[in-house]
């Protein structure tokens with residue numbers, strides 16, 4: 001656009017012509033420009049209904065670790081399970097995979113949509129942790145001697161596998177607490 005006085009090139013951001021100093025009739029500091037600059041600001045700067053909490057990165061990362069770990073853990077155990085005879089094992093694997101996917105998908109989408117799924121997985125891992133103590137309770141005379149310390153090995157293995165989602169669930173819960 002051109003200055004109405006001298007005809008030199010002007011833009012909507014200039015209040016006056018830089019060449020002749022005439023007021024620029026194309027100058028815009030109207031609603032249009034204001035809304036443009038407002039949209040660049042964080043929604044936290046505004047009151048009322050527009051206030052939204054900033055995304056908590058730590059919480060989202062923790063949720064995703066639990067989710068992805070559950071998917072991988074569930075899938076590997078599903079692939080490693082050759083005899084599909086045990087329905088309980090299959091249910092456990094499905095829970096890990098499905099809830100793992102839900103946590104991963106919903107993490108970071110806001111409003112804590114992933115929370116219910118993550119709590120379910122956490123409870124699930126707690127149950128595994130508790131049942132690992134049942135392994136220790138197996139009487140020694142039921143274990144063939146050639147297996148030696150298999151009880152302790154299974155106990156350690158069981159807890160080593162769930163320690164990661166367990167710790168990251170706790171990180172998630174403590175990060176959620178700080179939000180409110």
Ligand SMILES: [Zn+2]
Pocket residue numbers: 003004005006007008017018019020021022
């Ligand atoms: Zn001019």
